[in-house]
Amino acid sequence: xxxxxxxxxxxxxxVYDRHAYELAxxxxxxxxxxGIEPPSDLELKGMEALSAVxxxxxxxxxxxxxxxxxxxxxxxSISEGIITGDMNxxxxxxxxxxxxxxxxxxxxxxxxxxxxxxxxxxxxxDPTVGLHDGDVYFFNDPxxxxxxxxxxxxxxxxxxxxxxxxxxEVGGHQGECGSMxxxxxxxxxxxxxxxxxxxxxxxxxxNWELRQDILDFFLxxxxxxxxxxxxxxARVATCKRIRDRVLREVExxxxxxxxxxxxxxxxxxxxxxxxxxSQLNDGVYRSVIFNDGVGLESGLIRLPTTVxxxxxxxxxxxxxxxxxxxxxPQHCTWHLMxxxxxxxxxxxxxxxxxxxxxxxxxxxxxVEGPSVANCGAEVAHGEGTTISAMNVQNLHVIGSKMxxxxxxxxxxxxxxxxxxxxxxxxxxNSYGYRAANFTGxxxxxxxGARFDMDGEHASGFYWASVTDSGEVEESDMRLPxxxxxxxxxxxxxxxxxxxxxxxxxxxxxxxVSGCDLTTRGASDRLSHNPGIFGGYSGPPNPxxxxxxxxxxxxxxxxxxxxxxxxxxxxKEHPLSGEYQFSYSSQPTEHFDYxxxxxxxxxxxxxxxxxxxxxxxxxxxxxxENVISFDVARNVYRxxxxxxxxxxxxxxxxxxxxxxxKERLKRGKPFAEFIxxxxxxxxxxxxxxxYGDWPEPNAxxxxxxxxxxxx
Amino acid sequence: xxxxxxxxxxIELPARRWICNRCNTDLGPADxxxxxxxxxxxxxxxxxxxxxxxxxHFNFSFDPEWIRLVEFYCPGCGTMVETEYLPPGHPLxxxxxxxxxxxERRHMSEPGRASLEDQR
Numbered sequence: 035x036x037x038x039x040x041x042x043x044x045x046x047x048x049v050y051d052r053h054a055y056e057l058a059x060x061x062x063x064x065x066x067x068x069g070i071e072p073p074s075d076l077e078l079k080g081m082e083a084l085s086a087v088x089x090x091x092x093x094x095x096x097x098x099x100x101x102x103x104x105x106x107x108x109x110x111s112i113s114e115g116i117i118t119g120d121m122n123x124x125x126x127x128x129x130x131x132x133x134x135x136x137x138x139x140x141x142x143x144x145x146x147x148x149x150x151x152x153x154x155x156x157x158x159x160d161p162t163v164g165l166h167d168g169d170v171y172f173f174n175d176p177x178x179x180x181x182x183x184x185x186x187x188x189x190x191x192x193x194x195x196x197x198x199x200x201x202x203e204v205g206g207h208q209g210e211c212g213s214m215x216x217x218x219x220x221x222x223x224x225x226x227x228x229x230x231x232x233x234x235x236x237x238x239x240x241n242w243e244l245r246q247d248i249l250d251f252f253l254x255x256x257x258x259x260x261x262x263x264x265x266x267x268a269r270v271a272t273c274k275r276i277r278d279r280v281l282r283e284v285e286x287x288x289x290x291x292x293x294x295x296x297x298x299x300x301x302x303x304x305x306x307x308x309x310x311x312s313q314l315n316d317g318v319y320r321s322v323i324f325n326d327g328v329g330l331e332s333g334l335i336r337l338p339t340t341v342x343x344x345x346x347x348x349x350x351x352x353x354x355x356x357x358x359x360x361x362x363p364q365h366c367t368w369h370l371m372x373x374x375x376x377x378x379x380x381x382x383x384x385x386x387x388x389x390x391x392x393x394x395x396x397x398x399x400x401v402e403g404p405s406v407a408n409c410g411a412e413v414a415h416g417e418g419t420t421i422s423a424m425n426v427q428n429l430h431v432i433g434s435k436m437x438x439x440x441x442x443x444x445x446x447x448x449x450x451x452x453x454x455x456x457x458x459x460x461x462x463n464s465y466g467y468r469a470a471n472f473t474g475x476x477x478x479x480x481x482g483a484r485f486d487m488d489g490e491h492a493s494g495f496y497w498a499s500v501t502d503s504g505e506v507e508e509s510d511m512r513l514p515x516x517x518x519x520x521x522x523x524x525x526x527x528x529x530x531x532x533x534x535x536x537x538x539x540x541x542x543x544x545x546v547s548g549c550d551l552t553t554r555g556a557s558d559r560l561s562h563n564p565g566i567f568g569g570y571s572g573p574p575n576p577x578x579x580x581x582x583x584x585x586x587x588x589x590x591x592x593x594x595x596x597x598x599x600x601x602x603x604x605k606e607h608p609l610s611g612e613y614q615f616s617y618s619s620q621p622t623e624h625f626d627y628x629x630x631x632x633x634x635x636x637x638x639x640x641x642x643x644x645x646x647x648x649x650x651x652x653x654x655x656x657x658e659n660v661i662s663f664d665v666a667r668n669v670y671r672x673x674x675x676x677x678x679x680x681x682x683x684x685x686x687x688x689x690x691x692x693x694x695k696e697r698l699k700r701g702k703p704f705a706e707f708i709x710x711x712x713x714x715x716x717x718x719x720x721x722x723x724y725g726d727w728p729e730p731n732a733x734x735x736x737x738x739x740x741x742x743x744x
Numbered sequence: 745x746x747x748x749x750x751x752x753x754x755i756e757l758p759a760r761r762w763i764c765n766r767c768n769t770d771l772g773p774a775d776x777x778x779x780x781x782x783x784x785x786x787x788x789x790x791x792x793x794x795x796x797x798x799x800x801h802f803n804f805s806f807d808p809e810w811i812r813l814v815e816f817y818c819p820g821c822g823t824m825v826e827t828e829y830l831p832p833g834h835p836l837x838x839x840x841x842x843x844x845x846x847x848e849r850r851h852m853s854e855p856g857r858a859s860l861e862d863q864r
Contacts, residue, residue, distance in 0.1 A: 038843060315749075315850065316843035324831060326810055334810065334831055344843075435840055439749050485751070525794045526804060531751075559807035561829065567751035568816075568824040573793045576802035604797035604804070615799035642751050643824040662794060669792055694822030701783025701817045711786060714833030720810060728834050739777065740835040 038318055038342045039349060043743045045402065045731050050351075053368045054358075054403030055411035060234025061178040065151040066369045069395060070304075071129035073297045076197070080294015081301070089302065092287070092295040093134065093388065096125055099279040100136035103204065103272050110268035112261055113209055114509060118474040119501030121206025123272060125280060125296060126150055126189070128198045132391050133296040138206065139498045140380045141422075143389050144373035146187045148179030149235040150201050163237065167193040170239030170270055174211065176415040177226070178234040179369055183211045183416065184218025188238075188269040192277045194284045199293045202276035204269045209458075209471040210262065212255045213416070217458035217470035221329055221554040221619035223363045223414040231255055242274055257460070260467045303392025307384060308346035311396055314436045318342050320741055321428035325420065326559045328406075329362010329619050333723040334716060335406055336730055337421060339428030340741055343436060349398040350375065352425060354741065355405035356730050358413060359723045362619065364556070365409035366418035372399040374422035378430045381499055382445040383437070402731070420556045423452045423496065427562050430482070434566055438485075448482030448489070448534060448566040452496045453557040453575035453636030455618050461514030461549035469513055470550075473540060474504030475520065475633055480527050480535030483569060483641035488651075489535035491522050491660070496635070503538070514549035515631065517542045518585070523634060524601040525662050529669050530569030530640020531647050536660045539600040539634035543585050544625040551625050553577050555618025557636070569640030570669075577618045578604060583611030584628035600632050601662075644670050645690045649681040708738045747851050749840065752818070752825040753778055757852055760844055769820030777838045782816040782825060789813040789829070 044050055053063040073081060084092065103123035111117055122142035124135040130150035135143040153171060157163035173179075174186040187205025191198055213220045213230035223229050231252070238248045244267070252266070253259035284292045318340060325335040340351040358365060372394065379397075380389040387393060401408040407421050430449035437446050460470035479496055481489035495501040506517040519541040528534035544551075555577065556562065563572030578600065588609050589596060596608050607613055611630070625631075649672045655661040656679055666672050671693045673685030702710070721727055729735035732743065746754040746763065754763045755774045762771035762778040771781030789806035792813060796804040806813070806829070814828040814836070828837060 316846040318838075318841040320837050320839050320841075322830075322834075322837055324811070324829075326807075432839075435750065438751070439747055525796060529792070558802055560811040561806065564829065565827055568826055570792055570813075570827060571829050573804050574802075574806060575804065576799075578797075600804075601796055607798075613798070615797055615802035617802070645824070664794055697785070697815070697817045697822040697824065698783060698819065700785045700787075701815070701819070702785070703819075704780045704782070704784060707784040707786070708836075711833060711836075714786075714812075716810065716831045716833070720831075728831075735835075738835055739838040741838070 038316065038344050041744070042342060042351065044353060044400070049403045049408065050400035054408045055177065058411065060175065062152055062155065065148045065155065066179050070131050070300050070391060074128065076290050077294040077297040080290035080292065081298040083291055084295055084298055089295060089298055093299050095283060096134040099276060100125055100134055103276045104136040104138065106275055107204055107268060107272040110271060111265045112512065113265050114471040114473060114504065114512065115207030115209060116265060118477055118504045119498055120495065123276065124203040125276060126201035126203055127296045128200050128293055130154060130201060131300060133299050135390060137498060140376045140389060141181070141373040141497060143380070144376045144391050144394065145179060145181060145369065146203060146205060148369070149173040150189055152178065153235050157235070165191055167191065168241035169237055170242065170244065170273065171235050172238045173233050173235045175232040175234045176367060176370070176418065177411045181370060182218070182418065183213060183230045183232060184209050188273050190273045190277055192280050194281060194289055197289050199284055199289055200280060200296050202273040202280070204272040208262070208265055210256050210258045215458070215552040215622045216257050216460035216550060217552060218416070219456060219458055219552060219554040220363060220416055221552065222621045223416055224330065224360050225412055225414055229363070229414055229416050239270065242270065244270065258468045258470055261469060300390060300392035303388060303390050304395035306387050307393040308396045310384060310442070311343065311348055312346040314343055314440050316344050319432040319435055321431040322740060323424045323427055323562060323564070324560055325364070325424065325556050327556060327617060327619055328359050328723050329364055329417070331361055332617060334720050335723060337407060337424040337428070338741060339425050339432065341429070341432045347396050347398070349400060350429065351400045352407050353402050354729050354731055355402045355407045356723060356725045358404045358406055358409050360413060361723065363414035363416035364406060364418070364420045365413045365415050366407050366421035367415060368401050368403065368408045370418050371401045371407055371422050371425055374419065374426050375429055377497055378426045378433060382430065382447065383433045385445050417554060420454060423454070424562060427452055427564060431564055431566055443485065446485040448528060448569055448639035448641050449563055450482050450496055451479035451537060451572055451636035451638050452562045453572060455555035455575050455577065455633060455635055456553065457631055457633045458552040459513050459515045459549050462547060463514050464511045471513060473509045473513060474502065475538065475540035476635060477501040477503045478538035479635040480537045480572065480637035482563070482638035483528065483530050483532035483534045485641060488532045489638040491535045492538035493535050514545055515542045516545050519598040521599040522660060523599050524659055525665055526573060526600065526634065527637025527660065528563060528565045528570045528572040528640035529644050529665065530565055531642025531644065532640065533655065534563065534572050534638030534640050536637045537634040539632060541598045542631045542633070544627055544629045546627050548624060548626045550622050551631065552622045553618055553620045558618050563636055563639045565639035566641055568643040570644065572637040572639050575634065575636040577616045577620060578632040579614050580609065580630035581612040581614060581625065583609050583630050585609060585630050586628050600634060603632060645693055649686050653679045653681060712736070745852060752823055755847070757848055764818040764820055764823060764825065766823045767818060767821035769818055771818070774842065774844055779816055779836055783819045785815045785817070787813040787815060
């Protein structure tokens, strides 16, 4: 084929390699879209001095510093997100590139540095601002290089004898930020002005002391001033710990070796990434995924991903993306689309390599804008991660197809669950202060099936496989709700030769004083958890609450056993009350004492043909209560004794042969299928926000495969 | 020489043909999508994904008005080599479009590289 990118035709009238918004006070898109800064003279001197072995020792040392800082930050914080690992601690190069990061959240590894570059470019030499040892900066603006306004970060320069060596940076999912809904996520926000604080880069402290006037401004801008102040101080304290530790290393090695070592880590990572990419098959790979809502309303949205792999380079292209709308916060920025790829790349594709921004050097990112994936500055951005995660899911599918015929087959798998559903509880907690946040159930999603084994149940958080789910007794104290159960639930993962992992579903209730609930999500009627190589997708994940139930009274009065699981509650309605299943993006609503919340984050996709699943494994699934008898019989086509869960071998073989015959009868040859398929189309009410059908930016498209424009 | 490119699909070299590795059925030229050599079914996803609950639209299964389950079968043995979840009528995905010249160079000229037969 040769010159693969030469065969790709990008649409006229769109931007691809940069943001769809321009320079403004506090943000500079050039700083967001640029790559790693060239090394300074000091760094070059240090890079030359460090041998490969010494660099390894140095990297290990800096890693231990940020890992220690991670523990410090989590221990000092009182926000659920931070405590359970939705955070990062970092050391940046002097020019502001993240070199060594402990996380937490993998995309944090690739974000939150443009603000540092902004400080260096615009404030360092500004006499009204300047840059000095002991300065403390705050930022949270998603258009300036962050994620969403409720992810908040602090950074501080690391000076030694007036020489800038690097930066310490600490932050994570703080939650409440003064947005229209308590707790940060505002699913009905349509402009950035409804999403609370926007701080590009603000010096909030000198000589490691916070300025009281600025602190008062912050505390008067949020609903939970106690939590905000406490966690802000935790970030500053952690930054100082990082800075002090790095300075010890400077005293031991000298300024050049430390500054140059940080920069050399990135250069080595870039080389390693290219070496790995060069071992994969050249070609063009594609995957597409859809959403069923935009925030305020339902509607189809498309996010296609094309990866062109040539030599030691990748180009990731999002072309044919649904247009920007003004109907909700599901809009992503160019830099978040790029950074989010780290979630897949670092965990699977580049498995074994140290996660840092150097790994992205051989990867070119082209995101069509303006669109939902590369939006303007004025729309709401709070759920941009919904869009960027769709790209990551595509990338995971594509990556597995690239890695199958490679030395890195161990990473071949279906994607982790991203059928996002977040319940944000707000009210007075058991300590008596106002709190607004989600619980660690976010971190109990199902893993996608792997090429040689099932996915793990309740494995972790989509964005961060190393997060924890927290202690329910503690979250019951910190948040205005009461956890009744966490259950590995039934029929809520992808089926396959190897099945996806099932989530742990949290069943909780409103306390005596009641509480407010905001829910945000996606994939209510469809799924973002594809299977692979014939595996089925993880299923959709709508909102599920029960009102007027007074669960505490009913449970205390019942003498029989009530199973508190999503499956049982939804199927059997064992408690009297108003059962509500709905679209997940819902504004803040008050819930009374004993109202019930059912909250899970979805199951991973399956791998391979269901008819190849070992029948004994299907029986194990039944014993573990993760599938129903119907699925065992009708999907896996296993014949078994329902009482003893014993497989009828010959009966199963005959049943599966019958299933294959049914397929051959049901399936149609390509031309016949396409002729009928192309007559179909979703109804117009579903396509209001989609763009032109079926290619959002190519009216009249009529090819059997998408993405073919020549 | 056969090279496994997915769980179920090999490419025969130097013929450059897609082959089902479960039954050896030829699925067509490798410079086209293997999906053109498959039997394809448009299914209601609720035949596979159980409806949980009482709501018509929000029930932990797919809404067939929004998304269809497209299954690709080997015409020889009925193995399901791939699935797609697409809005009704949305074009299929040409998911693997290899640079076959580079692929052949890599696999047929690299000394010591094990063939699929060797690996088995």
